[in-house]
Amino acid sequence: MPKATYTNEAVRKELRTCEGGYVELRQLSFDEMLERRDKAMQMSIEQKPGNKSKQETSKVIFESAMQWTRFFEFSHCIVDHNLEDDQGGKLNFGNVMTLKVLDPKIGQEIERYIEEMNQEDDEEELENFTNLLSSSSKTEQSIPSTTTDPG
Secondary structure: OOOOOOOOOEEEEEOOOOOOOEEEEEOOOHHHHHHHHHHHHHHHHOOOOOOOOHHHHHHHHHHHHHHHHHHHHHHHHEEEEOOEOOOOOEOOOOOOHHHHHOOHHHHHHHHHHHHHHOOOOOHHHHHHHHHHHHHHHHHHHHOOOOOOOOO
């Protein structure tokens, strides 16, 4: 039978934005993906009383959900690294304050690697789905009409 369980293997990524820097990343388990989705969804639909408009509430909550999601991913996916703070101490991605001091270019590169590892929609699967949809549309167009025009 084919194996269908999660493996906790880490992949090492050399950082282009930080000379000599690397991160070792692991993929989220399916359960962790669900947790991330659930928490982000809860945060995005939550409404705070006393705000004047729903747009303001949505914007603030959306930003909060993005920060929480990135912290969740960094703290769960980064297994090891050699990145240091200004005092020479190893950065702690289990501490939310680390993202506040992280160089944005380095953070964005790590973020891209994490997103690649945890893509929820397989590109090949999406391509097959799109081809299936477009081919059924073509098939429908090429089927001659069975109704006759009395005129």
